Amino acid sequence: MPVSASPFVVSSIVTTLRAAGCVFAEDEAELILSAAADHTDLARMVERRASGLPLEHVLGWAEFGGLRIAVDPGVFVPRRRTEFLVRQAAALAGHGAVVVDLCCGSGALGAALAAGLDRIELHAADVDPAAVRCARRNVGETGLVHQGDLFEPLPVDLCGRVEILLANVPYVPTQEVELLPAEARIHEPRVALDGGRDGLDVLRRVCARAPRWLAPGGHLLVETSERQAARAEETVARSGLIPRVVTSDELCATVVVATRPGPAGSVARRTGPADPIG
Known part of the structure; x- marks a missing residue:
């Protein structure tokens, strides 16, 4: 179940991601919100992404060939x-x-x-x-x-x-x-x-x-x-x-x-x- 967040929280996430250099900050914020288990998990995921961790490692998966492929930290992300x-x-x-x-x-x-x-x-x-x-x-x-x-x-x-x-x-x-x-x-x-x-x-x-x-x-x-x-x-x-x-x-x-x-x-x-x- 996606975490429910107010427009202010969403805007804050987008601002944080954009400041970290994420070109598609809005899209990434939506994906992180959909994957977070709760607000504590959400804050942790945003922090990890802003620190430079690949989005796929933050989410735990990458979309490839119509599938969600599990991608653990330290594993090559399929392009x-x-x-x-x-x-x-x-x-x-x-x-x-x-x-x-x-x-x-x-x-x-x-x-x-x-x-x-x-x-x-x-x-x-x-x-x-x-x-x-x-x-x-x-x-x-x-x-x-x-x-x-x-x-x-x-x-x-x-x-x-x-x-x-x-x-x-x-x-x-x-x-x-x-x-x-x-x-x-x-x-x-x-x-x-x-x-x-x-x-x-x-x-x-x-x-x-x-x-x-x-x-x-x-x-x-x-x-x-x-x-x-x-x-x-x-x-x-x-x-x-x-x-x-x-x-x-x-x-x-x-x-x-x-x-x-x-x-x-x-x-x-x-x-x-x-x-x-x-």
């Missing part, structure tokens, strides 16, 4: 632009597809994909214990979440069977991490942001092993920046996968979709337009 990657995956995944979500963070990608399709066999993995705990809450009974570095914790019987490999790897160059907004730089794990010298280090590691895990005709999908797209495409191609770059002007999103060569007819189980996710 709305990444919904575009999920939509691309939905267009390629068949009924009962074997899906792996690497660098899963909160598990948002796998959870959203599972919610948008009839049935998939979902496995997710992350090296961060806090992210794994969070992902297990979000994935629930729709899949299994494993803790470890990239492919290491996955069941070996997935080798050669993965039809959709989601890898939302960190791609911010190391020297640019300090230029990120404070919400990300201070409150999100560096391992989820820092992609190495040129931002492609983790992608290279994924590509080096992806062909072994993908089924013939299976797809690797990774998000990158517009200016990194060409180098990311080259990185993928060197692994023997066939890449293509797709973009969304609406979400300012760039995704590399890479396919493991396979028998004719196995490149994509579905070739229609992307399913609406959210």
